[in-house]
Amino acid sequence: MKALFFKTFGDANVLQYGTLPDPQIGPEDLLVQTHYIGLNFADIYRRRGTYHLEPHTPFIDGYEGLGQIVAIGSDVTTFTLGERVLFVDVPFANASLVRVPRDHAIRVPSAIDDKTAASIGLQGLTADFLAHDLARNHVGDRVLIHGISGGVGQLLAQMLIADGVQVAGVTSTLAKREIALKLGTSRVFLRHSDWAEHERGHFDTVFDGVGVTLPLSFDLVGHRGSVVFYGMAGGLPPKIDAVNLLNQSKSLLTGDLWDYLTSFEARQTRSTRLFRYVLNGAIKVQPPTILPLADGRKAHELLESGKSTGKILLESGSFS
Ligand SMILES: NC(=O)c1ccc[n+]([C@@H]2O[C@H](COP(=O)([O-])OP(=O)(O)OC[C@H]3O[C@@H](n4cnc5c(N)ncnc54)[C@H](OP(=O)(O)O)[C@@H]3O)[C@@H](O)[C@H]2O)c1
Structure with a gap:
C-alpha cells in the first residue's frame, strides 16, 4: 500500500510518502481502500510527539477516512464487499489501505456525497458530543x-x-x-x-x-x-x-470524543444524528481543501499555518 509515514517526531519535514506492507485483517475486520482521509489537528500533535500515537514501525498518522470495503474478515456478516464506509477512530489512516474493525465502520446515507461525508466525520461527531453530551444547551x-x-x-x-x-x-x-x-x-x-x-x-x-x-x-x-x-x-x-x-x-x-464512541451502536446513533443536520440543510459543508496523500507535508503545513478554513482532505489516489 501507499502511505504517509514518519520515523522521528518533528515538523512537517519528517513526513515521507512511499510503499509499506499492506495491513493484515482479522476475522472481525474490514479492509478499506481509502478515497479521502481527513487531516486533523491531533495528527499534528502526534507528528510532533505530544499526543497519544499507536505504536507502528514506521509511525503512520491519521484516524479518519472514507472508502470502499475491499476485503471482509470471516466473522463479519453485517457488511458487504464494495460498500462505502466512513471511520473516525481507526489508527494508521494515512494509507491507501486501512484495517477497520467492523464496529468502527459507519454507513453513510447515499444522499451524502463522498467529499461531504469525509469532511464532517470526526469534526462533526466532535461537534455533536460537545453540544449534546457536554454542554447540553x-x-x-x-x-x-x-x-x-x-x-x-x-x-x-x-x-x-x-x-x-x-x-x-x-x-x-x-x-x-x-x-x-x-x-x-x-x-x-x-x-x-x-x-x-x-x-x-x-x-x-x-x-x-x-x-x-x-x-x-x-x-x-x-x-x-x-x-x-x-x-x-x-x-x-x-x-x-x-x-x-x-x-x-x-x-x-x-x-475526548473517543470516550463517547465506545460501540457500533454509539457510532451509528451519533452519526445518524449528525447526518440528519446535513440532510435537512441545517449544516452546510464548505468545500474541503483536497491535497494528494503524497503531498501530506504541504497539508500539515497548511493546517499548522492557521490559514485554512474548513476541512483538509488527503486523497489517497487509490481510486480510479
Ligand atoms: N476533544 C476532542 O475529542 C476533539 C476532537 C477533535 C478535535 N478536537 C480539537 O478541536 C480543536 C479544533 O479542531 P479543528 O479540527 O476544528 O481545527 P481547525 O479547523 O484548524 O480549527 C482550529 C481553529 O483554532 C484557531 N486557532 C489556531 N491557533 C490559534 C491561536 N494561537 N489562538 C487562537 N485561535 C487559534 C483558528 O481559528 P482562527 O484563525 O479563526 O482564530 C482555527 O480555525 C483542536 O484543538 C482539536 O485538537 C478535539
Missing part, C-alpha cells in the same frame, strides 16, 4: 465559540443554531469572520481586537478548542456558566484554580 442560551471558522467551529455553530441557541464566535481575520457570519452567527469578534472587555460574564457557555484562551473563556461566562474545553490548537492552557471556579459557580466541562 437550551433554546435561547448564549454561547461563544473560539476559532468559530475552523472545522469543528463551523459545524458546531450550525448545529447549535439549528438547536435554537444564540451563537457568537471569535476568529482571526476579516475573511474568516465573513465565513462565520454566513453560518448565521449573531456576532463574530476579531481575536486581535479589544472585544473581550465588553463581553465579560455575558455567555452561558464558551466552547474553547484553542487552549491558551482558557482563562479568558472563564471570564466570558457568567456565574453558573460553563466552559467546554476540548483542544489546544493555540497552545497549552495555564493551570485553572478550582477554588476560584467554585466561588463563582463556574464549571469546566471537557472530554
Whole structure:
C-alpha cells in the first residue's frame, strides 16, 4: 500500500510518502481502500510527539477516512464487499489501505456525497458530543465559540443554531469572520481586537478548542456558566484554580470524543444524528481543501499555518 509515514517526531519535514506492507485483517475486520482521509489537528500533535500515537514501525498518522470495503474478515456478516464506509477512530489512516474493525465502520446515507461525508466525520461527531453530551444547551442560551471558522467551529455553530441557541464566535481575520457570519452567527469578534472587555460574564457557555484562551473563556461566562474545553490548537492552557471556579459557580466541562464512541451502536446513533443536520440543510459543508496523500507535508503545513478554513482532505489516489 501507499502511505504517509514518519520515523522521528518533528515538523512537517519528517513526513515521507512511499510503499509499506499492506495491513493484515482479522476475522472481525474490514479492509478499506481509502478515497479521502481527513487531516486533523491531533495528527499534528502526534507528528510532533505530544499526543497519544499507536505504536507502528514506521509511525503512520491519521484516524479518519472514507472508502470502499475491499476485503471482509470471516466473522463479519453485517457488511458487504464494495460498500462505502466512513471511520473516525481507526489508527494508521494515512494509507491507501486501512484495517477497520467492523464496529468502527459507519454507513453513510447515499444522499451524502463522498467529499461531504469525509469532511464532517470526526469534526462533526466532535461537534455533536460537545453540544449534546457536554454542554447540553437550551433554546435561547448564549454561547461563544473560539476559532468559530475552523472545522469543528463551523459545524458546531450550525448545529447549535439549528438547536435554537444564540451563537457568537471569535476568529482571526476579516475573511474568516465573513465565513462565520454566513453560518448565521449573531456576532463574530476579531481575536486581535479589544472585544473581550465588553463581553465579560455575558455567555452561558464558551466552547474553547484553542487552549491558551482558557482563562479568558472563564471570564466570558457568567456565574453558573460553563466552559467546554476540548483542544489546544493555540497552545497549552495555564493551570485553572478550582477554588476560584467554585466561588463563582463556574464549571469546566471537557472530554475526548473517543470516550463517547465506545460501540457500533454509539457510532451509528451519533452519526445518524449528525447526518440528519446535513440532510435537512441545517449544516452546510464548505468545500474541503483536497491535497494528494503524497503531498501530506504541504497539508500539515497548511493546517499548522492557521490559514485554512474548513476541512483538509488527503486523497489517497487509490481510486480510479
Ligand atoms: N476533544 C476532542 O475529542 C476533539 C476532537 C477533535 C478535535 N478536537 C480539537 O478541536 C480543536 C479544533 O479542531 P479543528 O479540527 O476544528 O481545527 P481547525 O479547523 O484548524 O480549527 C482550529 C481553529 O483554532 C484557531 N486557532 C489556531 N491557533 C490559534 C491561536 N494561537 N489562538 C487562537 N485561535 C487559534 C483558528 O481559528 P482562527 O484563525 O479563526 O482564530 C482555527 O480555525 C483542536 O484543538 C482539536 O485538537 C478535539
